[in-house]
Amino acid sequence: MSTTATTAAAAASARPRLRWGVPAYVVFVAAAIVLAIVVPKTGYVFNISLQATTYAIAVLGLTIVLGLCGQINLAQAAFFGLGAYAVGLGQTEHGLNFWVCLLIGSGLAALFGALLGASTLRLGGHYLAMVTISFQQILTLVLINWIPVTKGPDGVRAIPRPAFFADGSSYLALCIAVLGGLGYLVWHLRDTRLGRAMRAVRDNELAAGVAGIDVYRTKVTAFALSAVLGGIGGGLFAGGFAYVSPDQFSFAESVVFLTMVLLGGVASPIGAVIGTGLLILIPEWLRFLKSIPGLYLAIYGAAVILIVLFMPDGIWGFVRGQFDRFKRATAPSASGDALQLSGGGVGTDTVLEVRKLSKHFGGLKAVDEVDLTIKRGGVHALIGPNGSGKTTTLNVLSGLYKATSGTIMLNGQDITSLPPHVRTKAGLGRTFQNIRLWRSMTALENVMVGAERPGSPVGNDPASVVARARAALAFVDLEHRADEVVAGFSYGHQRAVEIARALASDPALLLLDEPGAGLNSSEKVELRNLLKRISAHGLTILIIDHDMTLVSEVAQHITVLNFGRRIADGHSADVLKHPDVIAAYLGTAPDVAA
Ligand code: ADP
Ligand code: MG
Numbered sequence: 001m002s003t004t005a006t007t008a009a010a011a012a013s014a015r016p017r018l019r020w021g022v023p024a025y026v027v028f029v030a031a032a033i034v035l036a037i038v039v040p041k042t043g044y045v046f047n048i049s050l051q052a053t054t055y056a057i058a059v060l061g062l063t064i065v066l067g068l069c070g071q072i073n074l075a076q077a078a079f080f081g082l083g084a085y086a087v088g089l090g091q092t093e094h095g096l097n098f099w100v101c102l103l104i105g106s107g108l109a110a111l112f113g114a115l116l117g118a119s120t121l122r123l124g125g126h127y128l129a130m131v132t133i134s135f136q137q138i139l140t141l142v143l144i145n146w147i148p149v150t151k152g153p154d155g156v157r158a159i160p161r162p163a164f165f166a167d168g169s170s171y172l173a174l175c176i177a178v179l180g181g182l183g184y185l186v187w188h189l190r191d192t193r194l195g196r197a198m199r200a201v202r203d204n205e206l207a208a209g210v211a212g213i214d215v216y217r218t219k220v221t222a223f224a225l226s227a228v229l230g231g232i233g234g235g236l237f238a239g240g241f242a243y244v245s246p247d248q249f250s251f252a253e254s255v256v257f258l259t260m261v262l263l264g265g266v267a268s269p270i271g272a273v274i275g276t277g278l279l280i281l282i283p284e285w286l287r288f289l290k291s292i293p294g295l296y297l298a299i300y301g302a303a304v305i306l307i308v309l310f311m312p313d314g315i316w317g318f319v320r321g322q323f324d325r326f327k328r329a330t331a332p333s334a335s336g337d338a339l340q341l342s343g344g345g346v347g348t349d350t351v352l353e354v355r356k357l358s359k360h361f362g363g364l365k366a367v368d369e370v371d372l373t374i375k376r377g378g379v380h381a382l383i384g385p386n387g388s389g390k391t392t393t394l395n396v397l398s399g400l401y402k403a404t405s406g407t408i409m410l411n412g413q414d415i416t417s418l419p420p421h422v423r424t425k426a427g428l429g430r431t432f433q434n435i436r437l438w439r440s441m442t443a444l445e446n447v448m449v450g451a452e453r454p455g456s457p458v459g460n461d462p463a464s465v466v467a468r469a470r471a472a473l474a475f476v477d478l479e480h481r482a483d484e485v486v487a488g489f490s491y492g493h494q495r496a497v498e499i500a501r502a503l504a505s506d507p508a509l510l511l512l513d514e515p516g517a518g519l520n521s522s523e524k525v526e527l528r529n530l531l532k533r534i535s536a537h538g539l540t541i542l543i544i545d546h547d548m549t550l551v552s553e554v555a556q557h558i559t560v561l562n563f564g565r566r567i568a569d570g571h572s573a574d575v576l577k578h579p580d581v582i583a584a585y586l587g588t589a590p591d592v593a594a
Helices: 003-014 024-038 044-068 076-092 098-121 125-145 168-189 193-203 205-210 215-241 251-264 269-289 293-310 314-326 390-398 420-426 443-451 462-475 491-504 521-536 548-554 572-577 579-586
Strands: 350-361 364-375 379-383 405-410 428-430 509-513 540-544 557-562 565-571
Touching: 024 168, 044 076, 044 168, 044 193, 044 215, 044 251, 044 269, 076 098, 076 125, 076 215, 076 251, 098 125, 098 215, 125 251, 168 193, 168 215, 168 269, 193 205, 193 215, 193 443, 205 215, 205 420, 251 269, 251 293, 251 314, 269 293, 269 314, 293 314, 350 390, 350 540, 364 379, 364 390, 364 405, 364 540, 364 557, 379 390, 379 548, 390 420, 390 428, 390 509, 390 540, 420 428, 428 491, 443 462, 443 491, 462 491, 491 509, 491 521, 521 540, 521 548, 548 572, 557 572, 557 579, 565 572, 565 579, 572 579
Parallel strands: 364 565, 379 540, 379 557, 428 509, 509 540
Antiparallel strands: 350 364, 350 405, 557 565
16 A cells, blocks of 8 residues: 555645755745844844734735635734734733733634634625625724723834743744744645635635535634734734734735735745735835835836736746746556445435425426435436426535425435535535536545545545545546646546546435536547446436437436426336427427327
8 A cells, every 4th residue: 555655745746846855835934044043133124024024924814715715805904903902902901911912812813703704604705805894994993993992093002022032033033933833834724624625615616515515614714714813913013013003904904915915926825925025025125216205106016016917826826837847747656445435335225315396496497396216226317408407406406506395315314405515425426517626726636625525434534535536536547647737637537537526425326417518429438438337336326418328328217307397207218218208309299200
């Protein structure tokens, strides 16, 4: 077994490395340490360094919520402010210890971050942006106007530093160490189960839910973690400068944080550090222009716009792209164990029992009182003309749509009103008519998410997850492309990865929505063989397809829909001869069709 080797290879391929093999990250940490030693204890350079370091911690938070999870957060300055005021007020007004204050500040930030994240249950995109802006504005108003508690516009003065770190150099070193430590954690978060879940949510939320990820909890976690980093950054900022006031944590600062992360590159902690450093330094470099006020701002703005325009993935994204060009192709690793499919165990001989299932869209009865019984083992086909309700049926089965009425029993368990990720846990796997992969992730990462769904046979052990994902890729003959990003795959290969992702979760029932659509004839032959191999492993398949040759070759049982109603059901050969079915497909009444 070479699971350790394969894990290492997978991990290595996911991270940028400098050409001499040192993780790029180490270089940045070393640079930071040198900086801490070189920078004087007080004065101008010290202030700039302290600001950059504490800001970078908050910007790291945006790497999580925006970079990994794809959620907009325009309130990072508010979380920064929460941390700063906790450290300021806690020490000066309530006599608390610095570290206790920092803990309270990050805790408060986490709490409010989670609350903001909770709003993603109903909101996304522009609306989410508005909610975060509102939170930001409310906090600013509270800081300014709740004078008895916050001391209002005057701010908090004489904020002490903790013991052992009272001196400027040691305090800066502390901040850099915290930045380094947190940066390291964020760096590794990407390749953890949570990190993959976040990236899956960012790339395709619908597919994430269906693959077993609790989308809502993932977003709330991302917001909370991001807010904690904001709080820590703010707390250290307050200790460093000994003075805080409401204007330091305004909406404008949130925009600055966002610009920093976009400028440096949202996908990596290194980007966060680069962006923060640059955005603090550029104004300083342009200081000599300050005698002509308009010119200074114009050049500053133009520089930022140009960088973002020509490096859409930020500066680090650009640099990383250059490294990747030199990267050697990873050697194909030894094949994992053959994929084990349990077929959902040995329950009753009925896997899925659907009774009087309906889905109405307003007046349109897309699915109308459909009964469907799927026996364990074998291939069951769901066919019907375009618009007859096949995809809608699958969407109701997998929980993307709520059933208007009817019941769905999977392995004897009523799943009618469960959310998608819980149905996946209960044993449903599916693919989509329009492929839904996480396009910025590698084939292996896509399939790993399937392998690590809750309750899967490999559990939480990372090496087993990788091994199972590789085995699933090998099953669809794509193991050699495991470490490539799927966006560059052909249509046929993307379909195969999607099937592998579903297989990796070891479902009891595999739902395939038109897997043959868009494939050329040789790919269709491969698909047919693949379906037969899956079926030979004892896994039950419900397949939607238009290709009658494929359907009649692989399916033993067929259910036919027309206008949302079931018009035929039974053994393949019988159903295909059924007059109503012929009529539905040819569009003529059976007795007229001679
Ligand atoms: P099929 O997959 O059999 O081609 P669909 O299930 O996609 O058909 O669609 C069945 C009917 O439901 C169509 O008339 C379609 O326009 C309608 N429909 C599907 N999804 C929605 C939706 N989200 N909102 C409104 N109508 C929908
Ligand atoms: Mg369809």
